Amino acid sequence: MKFFLDTANVDEIRQALDWGLCDGVTTNPSLIAKEGRDMKEAVLEICDLVGPERPVSAEVVATDYEGILKEAYERAAWAENIVVKIPLIAEGIKAMNKVTSEGIRVNATLIFSLPQALLAAKAGASYLSPFVGRHDDVGWDGMELVEQTATMLDAYDYFDAEIIVASVRGAWHVVQGCMMGAHIATVPFGTLGKLFNHPLTDQGLDKFLADYAKLQEELKG
């Protein structure tokens, strides 16, 4: 399973790269706004930081077909690792069909149902992003949608899409996504850190080190 970082913060990305835990980055307009930066400037810095082999999602903010197309072409030209994020609305599907046929990679975002995931796959999206946390927030089961999407992709092997578990709220979403065969989890920085923390690891390590230090004292004496 690949880990993308769901952030527009370059310090977080730098740290995740240092840990070897960043296979790509997803941004969205809210994450860009949180950094208070111009989208193009922030995304270009991220692309440069992660290198050309790691995909970086940059989202369109237009909602009409012509506007989405215009922004998709602009963003795709920013850097070679850009993936254009397009929302799952009718105009978005229409734009996805057009730009994917021209070789632009698309991350279909704001997916909340299997029909939406199916339409995005049919429109040639490279990535399908079911928003599991927001799904759970309103009392549905976000992971059920991931499971259904995985089943759909297995059934039709001519779809060339990967599932991104998005809107991750904690390690549990990553674990479940992994068990369901999702290809990628895009995780907030705070969740990434929690993936390798465990109190029993800390307790175990303390004990190993204490026992070994005691042995050194005994050997000296």
Ligand code: E4P
């Ligand atoms: C995914 O690509 C989105 O940027 C993201 O996962 C949204 O998550 P949120 O529901 O925490 O805003």
